[in-house]
Amino acid sequence: MPFEIVIGLEVHAQLSTGSKIFCSCSTEFGAPPNTHVCPVCMGLPGVLPVLNKKVVDYAIRMGIATNCTISQHSVFARKNYFYPDLPKGYQISQYEEPLCENGSIEIEMDGHLKRIGITRIHIEEDAGKSVHAEEFVSKNETLVDLNRCGVPLIEIVSEPDMRSPREAYLYLSALKQILAYLEISDCNMEEGSLRCDANVSLRLTGAKALGVKTEVKNMNSFHGVEKALEYEIERQKEILLKEGKITQQTMLWNAREGKIVPMRSKEEAHDYRYFPEPDLVPVDVDRKWVDDIAHELPELPLQRKRRFIRQYSLPDYDAAVLTVSRHLANFYEESVKLYNDTKKLSNWVMGEMLRFLGERKLEIQDSLITPQNLVGLLQLVDRGTINTGTAKSIFDEMAETGKAPQKIVEEKGLAQVSDASELDAIVVEVIEAHPNELEKYRAGKENLISFFMGQVMKATRGKANPKLVNELLRKKLAEKRG
Amino acid sequence: MAITIEEVEKISRLAKLTFTDEEKLKFTQQLSQMIAYVEKLNELDTENVPPTYHVVEMNNVFREDVVKPSMPQEKVLANAPAKKGGYFSVPKVIAQD
Known part of the structure; x- marks a missing residue:
């Protein structure tokens, strides 16, 4: 029986504001436990949340970048559940009237463009962190750190538009790239600043109605998402082929063992009893606010990639690599202003430079490599002062010290012998x-x-x-x- | 509207509370009475009335993104019945079955 795969993703991205969403505590990662906490984010009685304006700005940025409609009127709601890392007993979120709705992004799959719909993007606060597994935790306790309580999040909910784990991976990568280009999130999956849950179901090819879905959680890397989905799809397929029925439940991905297990909880059917948050007033966004933000929006990854292909006559692959991050793309464009051979420059950036940065786990903006020096090096080769081998051998010194390549050649007497x-x-x-x-x-x-x-x-x-x-x-x- | 024992059990489970059978029975009656009282509101036709999310006519109350000092850790943990290494210590919460 041929099945069609249906996947929708819910992505949580931490916004990189300095302070929390409803209080002035720092959002910094890695501080000692319970040191970025105050009566508001601890949920003590009698406190009132006040919304951080930057959170709204950032969420609108993402909304515009993903072609959403920005709601003129938007409200907050309480999502109620009990868990020790949620001291208020509810999470402030948005339910009805979220900030952004009805958007989409494009992903590239084997050279084809595919649109993935975005149902909504809403603002919410993060919960604290429960520590179960560390050595210093005894068997019968859980330790709670509230530093993350109230760190701002946006939740990006997609339509069930993805038809393979690969598409889900590409969609997630595209979202991450956009968030990074907009400079509104660190997108670090390992640190938890980007989290992803998936809804997965199968249906007979051609069927209109959706099959029973499961929710897959705990996928904490990009490849984890792809692998977990592959696993879950196989699991569902086996059940369906045996004419069994899929049970609607939450599944947890265990990356270490490479398998999926149902979440151990009797209380499967969530009942969050959402109701309007009386402590916060509505957010009204007028046209000017949206226009001002739209005006400051950078060129987005896919557009930039297409322009690179057009403007610099680069192969698709080169353009994709060079536009992976905004800083790398900026570096290339700065360099190309000083150097005509766009492809040769691309080869050096993708080759020596990315090798060097990869080996040292550096981002371009944190390195001492400058467009002037890279271009200077290529010009030394072009003029015949040094050969390509020498150029490669002094690349690392240049990159490490920020020294001009001409100077390194002089100091080491590396000028090419052409006599x-x-x-x-x-x-x-x-x-x-x-x-x-x-x-x-x-x-x-x-x-x-x-x-x-x-x-x-x-x-x-x-x-x-x-x-x-x-x-x-x-x-x-x-x-x-x- | 009558509230059933099952509904009382569901609500108590969501609230992480446990009750005796007697208490549950009592709550079915009390909750039914409360609901009946509030049901009166359904007599009003609210078809074309937008929901009131807030009683004050106000919107867009913001603060700027400025970090201010938090509370010292000792104060944060001062009222905690149990703590360890700067954390709150609570009864183990993962396994629920």
Whole structure:
């Protein structure tokens, strides 16, 4: 039986404000437990929440970037449940009349564009953190840290528009990229600033009605999302093929064991008893507010990628890599202003530069690499001052110290040797030092030319002009052969 | 509208409270009376009346995104019946079955 996969995602993103959503406590990650806490976020009696304006600004930014309608009138609600890390006994969220509705984003799947609908984006507060598993927690207790209580979140709810775990992965990546471009979230899944739950169901291909869904939680990495969904789809398929029925329930992904288990709770049917939050007044957003934010919005990842392909005649792949982050794209555009060969520049950025940054786990904006220095290095190669090998060998020093490549070349005496008479002598020396190889070369093993090339490079500490050496070698070897 | 024992049990479960059978029975009666009292409101036709979310005619009350000092940890934990290493300590909460 052919099944169609139906996936919808609920993504929570922590907004990178300095202070919490309803009080002035810091949102900083990693502080000692219960040190960023006050009567408001602790839910003590008699306190009143006051909304952080930046939270609304940021949520509107995301709403515009995902083609949502920004509600002119929006209200808060209480979502009630009891858990020790939720000291008020309710989470302030939005239920009816969320801030943003009816949007969509595009994802690229095998070169095709696909639209994924966004049902709504709403503002809410985070809960605290329960610690169960650490060494210092005894068997019969749970420890609670309220620092995260009241950290602002947006919840982005998609339509059930994804048809494979791959699409879900791409959608999540696209959302993350947009959030990062907008500079409204750190998007760190490991630190919990980006969290994702999925609704998954199967239906017979062609069927209109949706099948019974399960909710998959606890997927705390991008690849975890893809793997967990693959697992859950297989599980549902097996049940359906045995003519069984899917039970609507919440499943937890266990990344370490690579499997999914139903959440252990009798109280499956959530009953949050939402009601309007009387402590907060409505948020009314007028046209000007939206226009002002729209005005400041940066070019978004997919648009920027398309422009890179067009403007710099780059392959799709290059454009995708270069626009992965806003800072990297900015770096490329700064560099390209100083250098005409857009593809060569792209190769260096994607090759040496991303290798260097990857090895040191650095982002471009945190490194000492400058467009001037990278372009300077390429120009040294173009002018024949150094060869490509030397350029690669000094890249790391340049990147690490921020020193101008010209200076490194001077200091180390790395300028390329292009003096034919000087090289001529070395070439002769090398050939004479290797009579065996010469013999073989003469017997027809012509690819030994690269061996001789290597020896000349060694003798000149990599500084020889490779084109010139090649010419000289061919000439000398031919003479010897004749 | 009559409230059933099952509904009382559901509400108490959501509130994480346990009651004796006698208490449950008492609550079915009391809750039914409360609902009946409030039901009176249903006599009004509110078809074209927008819901009142707030009693004061006010909107857009904001604060700027400025960090101010929080409470010291000792004060935060001062009223906690149990604490450990700067955390609140509560009875274990994961397994519920």
